[in-house]
Amino acid sequence: MLELDEVGLRYGGGDVLRGVSFQVPEGEFRWLVGPSGAGKTSLLRVLHLAVRPSSGRMVMLGEAIGPRSGSRGRLALLRRQIGMVFQEFRLLPHLDAFDNVALPLRLAGRPEGQVRVDVMELLAWVGLSRKVRRLPAELSGGEQQRVAIARAVVGRPSLLLADEPTGNLDDVQAERLMLLFQEMNRLGATVVVATHNQGLVERHPAHTLALRDGVLVRDG
Amino acid sequence: MAERPHNRTGEPAYRRARVRRGRADDLGVRRAVSGRMLLALVGAMAFLAALAMAGLAGASALAGHWRAAGDELTVQVPDPAMLGRVMAALLAAPGVVEARAVDPAALEAALEPWLGAGAGRVGLALPAVVAVRLAPGTSAEALAAAVPGASVEAHEPWLRRLAALLWRLEASAAAVVGVVGLVAAAVVAVATRAGLALRREAIEIVHGLGATDGFIAGRFARRAGRLAGWGGLLGVLGAAPVLAGLVATGFELAPGRDMAEAAARAVPPALWAGFAAVPVAAGMIGWGTAQVTVRRWLRRLP
Numbered sequence: 001m002l003e004l005d006e007v008g009l010r011y012g013g014g015d016v017l018r019g020v021s022f023q024v025p026e027g028e029f030r031w032l033v034g035p036s037g038a039g040k041t042s043l044l045r046v047l048h049l050a051v052r053p054s055s056g057r058m059v060m061l062g063e064a065i066g067p068r069s070g071s072r073g074r075l076a077l078l079r080r081q082i083g084m085v086f087q088e089f090r091l092l093p094h095l096d097a098f099d100n101v102a103l104p105l106r107l108a109g110r111p112e113g114q115v116r117v118d119v120m121e122l123l124a125w126v127g128l129s130r131k132v133r134r135l136p137a138e139l140s141g142g143e144q145q146r147v148a149i150a151r152a153v154v155g156r157p158s159l160l161l162a163d164e165p166t167g168n169l170d171d172v173q174a175e176r177l178m179l180l181f182q183e184m185n186r187l188g189a190t191v192v193v194a195t196h197n198q199g200l201v202e203r204h205p206a207h208t209l210a211l212r213d214g215v216l217v218r219d220g
Numbered sequence: 221m222a223e224r225p226h227n228r229t230g231e232p233a234y235r236r237a238r239v240r241r242g243r244a245d246d247l248g249v250r251r252a253v254s255g256r257m258l259l260a261l262v263g264a265m266a267f268l269a270a271l272a273m274a275g276l277a278g279a280s281a282l283a284g285h286w287r288a289a290g291d292e293l294t295v296q297v298p299d300p301a302m303l304g305r306v307m308a309a310l311l312a313a314p315g316v317v318e319a320r321a322v323d324p325a326a327l328e329a330a331l332e333p334w335l336g337a338g339a340g341r342v343g344l345a346l347p348a349v350v351a352v353r354l355a356p357g358t359s360a361e362a363l364a365a366a367v368p369g370a371s372v373e374a375h376e377p378w379l380r381r382l383a384a385l386l387w388r389l390e391a392s393a394a395a396v397v398g399v400v401g402l403v404a405a406a407v408v409a410v411a412t413r414a415g416l417a418l419r420r421e422a423i424e425i426v427h428g429l430g431a432t433d434g435f436i437a438g439r440f441a442r443r444a445g446r447l448a449g450w451g452g453l454l455g456v457l458g459a460a461p462v463l464a465g466l467v468a469t470g471f472e473l474a475p476g477r478d479m480a481e482a483a484a485r486a487v488p489p490a491l492w493a494g495f496a497a498v499p500v501a502a503g504m505i506g507w508g509t510a511q512v513t514v515r516r517w518l519r520r521l522p
Binding site: 009048049050051052063072073075076077078079080081082084090091092093096099103104106107108 | 246247248306321421422424425426427428429430431432433435521522
């Protein structure tokens with residue numbers, strides 16, 4: 001269960017989120033839509049625990065989090081249950097594709113043998129099994145996006161967040177990604193995907209959260 | 221299962237990648253924290269610390285030696301013919317542990333730098349000298365009354381001033397060691413902050429993936445501790461020839477003796493232990509400073 005209650009976020013002297021409240025039952029899918037600057041990325045950053053909300057409170061994966069509540073150690077453990085696909089990939093430039101994807105598993109202390117199996121499986125699934133040694137700079141934008149997606153899902157997160165995940169993918173890869181999200185959903189993960197791609201939303205209709213000027217204007 | 225690319229030896233490509241880059245440096249700390257700069261600066265600090273420790277040990281040894289001399293005094297007998305009576309009176313006086321007449325030849329040898337050779341033969345009257353060791357707490361004035369006609373030279377007043385000087389020297393040397401430690405910590409902190417600035421994005425990424433403060437701080441601390449430890453070792457090794465030269469001069473090593481052996485005998489065991497501790501202490505300072513610096517820096521992240 002993901003629950004936000006009057007969550008606000010101040011950044012750079014202004015309110016980028018104001019009084020956002022919604023609930024997402026475990027294992028459900030949500031589209032997050034809205035025009036540029038509406039606060040989609042900010043909301044995803046709050047859900048990813050990259051920033052604490054400035055006001056309000058939220059319950060994520062059973063943990064209450066507010067402007068001052070939630071210990072640092074506990075938040076770190078919670079982040080391991082959250083997969084995030086960033087709009088700008090955010091791969092570590094000095095690590096190759098394999099080590100980038102392996103990072104969440106190693107942080108979680110998984111045995112190296114299991115890490116190899118899981119990482120190779122995911123890299124094969126995203127079509128990069130022949131490029132495991134490539135550094136991000138040696139991969140195209142779409143390939144980097146696929147590495148980022150593999151990294152986000154390799155730990156089988158309870159909550160999967162994606163910020164414009166299809167922005168650098170062709171139509172075929174975008175559809176494959178939607179299949180992956182649906183599969184994660186089926187396995188019990190809660191999935192929230194922010195997108196501008198209206199066509200994608202129409203092809204995969206689901207419960208939608210719409211933001212405008214930092215305010216939630218639609219939940220349904 | 222996915223197809224796994226192999227190299228000519230049949231080793232999976234991903235394993236080669238692991239060997240090539242390794243996971244111990246997920247954050248790229250090796251490049252972020254400059255090795256040469258930290259080695260050189262901590263090495264210089266360790267060099268100074270080793271010299272200061274040697275100074276501290278030397279001052280302590282001298283202070284101990286002279287403190288022991290505080291219970292000794294010298295009795296000068298202007299007429300050497302009276303030496304027998306003075307000796308008898310000294311040995312009978314309470315509190316005298318030992319009274320030993322100084323050999324006139326030894327006295328002449330001691331005065332030779334000032335009076336030239338054969339001072340006695342040219343008619344210069346030299347007094348007889350008796351070295352006396354007193355029981356602790358015995359008054360030199362009381363002893364002077366027991367040997368009329370002789371002059372009693374107590375060492376205690378100038379030894380007190382000398383002890384005060386040595387105490388200040390010891391305190392100064394200890395302060396230098398402390399300051400050097402603080403400067404080393406500051407150097408490590410600056411290098412660590414520079415590394416954090418370089419790896420800010422990588423840190424934010426692994427933080428977002430669930431890395432704890434301890435994981436991130438540990439990566440930097442391991443690097444800083446290792447470099448500081450090596451720097452400490454290099455500093456001590458660099459100080460060794462300088463200290464050997466000082467020991468050779470200070471202890472007036474006899475010509476022909478093996479220098480290293482003589483130096484080893486002259487240096488107190490505590491100082492050897494101190495030198496051995498410098499790299500360890502430098503490593504601990506590096507590790508601890510990096511831990512504190514990184515953990516403080518991470519407070520900006522939730």
